[in-house]
Amino acid sequence: MTATLCTIEELAQTGSRGFRAGEGEWPLKGFLVLTDAGSVRAWLNVCPHAGHPLDLVPHRFLTSDRAYIQCSSHGALFERDSGRCIAGPCLGRNLRPLDIEVVAGEVRLASTVAEADNARRNMSGLTK
Ligand code: FES
Numbered sequence: 138m139t140a141t142l143c144t145i146e147e148l149a150q151t152g153s154r155g156f157r158a159g160e161g162e163w164p165l166k167g168f169l170v171l172t173d174a175g176s177v178r179a180w181l182n183v184c185p186h187a188g189h190p191l192d193l194v195p196h197r198f199l200t201s202d203r204a205y206i207q208c209s210s211h212g213a214l215f216e217r218d219s220g221r222c223i224a225g226p227c228l229g230r231n232l233r234p235l236d237i238e239v240v241a242g243e244v245r246l247a248s249t250v251a252e253a254d255n256a257r258r259n260m261s262g263l264t265k
Contacts, residue, residue: 142169142237142244148177153198153206155182158246165254166190167235168198169244170206170217177244179235180220184208186227206232 140158148154152171157164166182168191182190186208192198193209200207205223206215213225220232236247 139249140246142246145239145242145244148244151196152203153196155192155196159254170198172218177237177239178218179237181233181235184210184213185230185232186211186213
């Protein structure tokens with residue numbers, strides 16, 4: 138079963154929104170951002186610099202002008218559309234994308250939580 142993460146209306150209020158999907162002590166943690174074109178991108182909430190979550194304040198992933206994703210730990214800036222770091226200690230590295238779909242105004246994971254979590258583990262080199 139796929140998970141509904143939020144509505145487009147909720148996302149539009151702040152331009153970004155964190156989510157947790159799955160059960161147990163280690164749910165899949167990601168966040169959503171709106172792009173200039175009005176599409177939605179989803180990223181794993183793990184900074185490529187030091188592995189910290191990007192939001193020290195819940196749901197706050199963007200610069201004050203909403204132009205870039207900003208990691209709260211050491212200030213790395215990422216493009217909203219590509220996830221590429223354009224300034225900071227992980228310059229040139231990328232956030233990890235998650236597949237989503239928008240259906241009837243709701244943002245959902247495009248795969249099951251288990252499938253998305255397996256992709257996360259494979260990307261980060263973690264094993265079960
Ligand atoms: S952990 Fe994100 S910039 Fe250092």
